[in-house]
Amino acid sequence: MLHHAGPGPRTPSRAPRARAPRARAPRARAPRARALAVATACALLVTACGGSRAGGSAGGGRLTVSYEAAKARDVRDRDFLRGRRLAERVADDLNRALRLPRDIAVTGRSCPEGDFPDYDPETGRVTLCYGYVGEVRSMFQDAEETRDDAGERTAGVVTETLYHELAHALIHRLDLRFTGHEEDVADQFAAYRLIPRGAAGRAALRAAADNYAQYAADSDPSDDDPSDEHAPDAARSANYLCYLYGSAPGRDKKLVDGKRLTKDRAEQCEDEYAALRRGWDALLAPHAR
Numbered sequence: 291m292l293h294h295a296g297p298g299p300r301t302p303s304r305a306p307r308a309r310a311p312r313a314r315a316p317r318a319r320a321p322r323a324r325a326l327a328v329a330t331a332c333a334l335l336v337t338a339c340g341g342s343r344a345g346g347s348a349g350g351g352r353l354t355v356s357y358e359a360a361k362a363r364d365v366r367d368r369d370f371l372r373g374r375r376l377a378e379r380v381a382d383d384l385n386r387a388l389r390l391p392r393d394i395a396v397t398g399r400s401c402p403e404g405d406f407p408d409y410d411p412e413t414g415r416v417t418l419c420y421g422y423v424g425e426v427r428s429m430f431q432d433a434e435e436t437r438d439d440a441g442e443r444t445a446g447v448v449t450e451t452l453y454h455e456l457a458h459a460l461i462h463r464l465d466l467r468f469t470g471h472e473e474d475v476a477d478q479f480a481a482y483r484l485i486p487r488g489a490a491g492r493a494a495l496r497a498a499a500d501n502y503a504q505y506a507a508d509s510d511p512s513d514d515d516p517s518d519e520h521a522p523d524a525a526r527s528a529n530y531l532c533y534l535y536g537s538a539p540g541r542d543k544k545l546v547d548g549k550r551l552t553k554d555r556a557e558q559c560e561d562e563y564a565a566l567r568r569g570w571d572a573l574l575a576p577h578a579r
């Protein structure tokens with residue numbers, strides 16, 4: 291699975307896999323420890339650290355977006371990203387909603403082939419690989435049922451990916467306390483931001499669910515690694531369908547197809563969606579603008 295391009299070696303068994311694309315942020319231990327040390331120092335020296343109320347952020351930071359030069363193979367994908375302002379729109383959303391202690395940079399770049407978007411705690415940067423955009427678009431273009439609106443679906447997946455990676459960034463920079471797997475919590479953040487945005491947000495999350503299903507279909511189940519920090523792609527797909535269904539039970543009954551999302555699971559989706567909203571509301575409340 292993917293989005294894990296960062297420092298930290300990946301287990302070799304996953305590297306050659308076709309679906310490796312959806313791994314996500316690196317878990318760098320050292321930077322995390324450093325962040326905690328800084329937080330402790332700030333607790334002792336409130337003024338020097340800009341002051342923070344109720345554990346919230348001082349608020350001088352912003353999400354920023356930039357694009358590095360693209361290699362020839364990536365020019366089209368860079369232009370796709372810039373033209374649609376996908377990262378800028380995500381940054382605007384979070385800048386309006388949150389006070390950040392320091393800047394978080396989102397940078398588009400030509401990554402080494404096979405790398406995927408990630409968050410690097412050492413630099414505080416989310417890297418959005420141009421090649422990843424091209425890969426997702428190819429997957430949609432190659433499937434007959436998604437060919438016609440491959441561009442729109444790709445934009446949806448990229449937007450979901452940005453929210454997922456930025457969840458790692460917020461967890462790290464805001465020192466958010468949660469339980470469970472961080473990868474699941476990051477997926478839930480994408481649902482938390484996208485679903486309330488109406489039809490476009492729901493379509494983006496649906497595109498991400500479909501894309502995870504494509505990765506699952508392309509992979510060999512025997513390659514699944516029970517110790518991977520990410521849930522299997524099929525489960526991530528089912529979770530997104532569940533949140534979509536649970537946000538408006540009865541609105542789109544076709545989401546409960548009995549395969550990707552079963553009737554049994556669907557019965558608890560309203561509660562699951564409400565729980566993730568409560569959880570993220572509580573995590574972000576001290577940092578809200």
Ligand SMILES: [Zn+2]
Pocket residue numbers: 293313314315454455458473476
């Ligand atoms: Zn992740």
